Amino acid sequence: MKIATFLMFFMAVLSIKSCKKDDINIAESTLATSSDYLVFGYVGLGRICGANVIYKIEQGKLYADTSRVFCKNQENYQFSGYQLPDSEYQKAKVFVSSFPAELTKESSKTFGCPGCADGGMFFIQLKVSGQEIKTWRIDDAVFRSDNDVINQPFPAYLAKYGKTVADVFSEIKY
Template identity: 30%
Template structure:
């Protein structure tokens, strides 16, 4: 029985190892996706979406306005270092909200933010109006930080 248990343990450890050349571990349970979207807009910067986990920063290559279709490629470590503190500004109060849409994102061509937060496999998503008067005040600083980090990445 001990040999079977030891064998299963070794097999489990081997399965948990991953190769360094994996582009993205889709099964990562903890991440923050942040981005902005503008409907009445032209060019590459109209929809920008990024994924941040504890080790890397990724950019979505599909730029789907709905936020439903995303494919990520890893960005340089220097950009990761520039934006990794965005999680410090994430308002924990947002996790307790029943609402998933705040204000009327991009209704008046002012744009919106797309946010997804996943912790231990529990995924929550929000769409947030960029016009601060349309959203709760606890989101204002986070809106500023998301826009600041997107500008840093795109420069």
């Protein structure tokens, strides 16, 4: 009986540990090949669309797009930027290391009401080899609240991610 109890406990610990490891592997392997990348940025919407900078993490490097073309054609946005120093990449790694595995299971979609009440959005685009590009538009309230501007709750994993990465935007020097 003790052996059976020990085996059940051991299997439970292994399954919990493997889930955490899978989450980490998703984040680490997300940008493993030359075709994999994570694009992200804060975009002011409302009356005047303004994307000061959109970032891209690819192959352990951070790039910045300051062209402001995002607002002209959001649906067909193509990143075009320049490489930033490694010190800035070190700051931005949190976008990958804390990237919620649950979000990778979501198809491209909008969370909340980006642009409502002249607010903005957190824009994320993910390309992982063998999969289609996924794009998420998230109400910028995710940086400070568990609910969007019309008081609808964000998924818990998304609210946590938004609060984790909120300050990094102002720390990166482009």
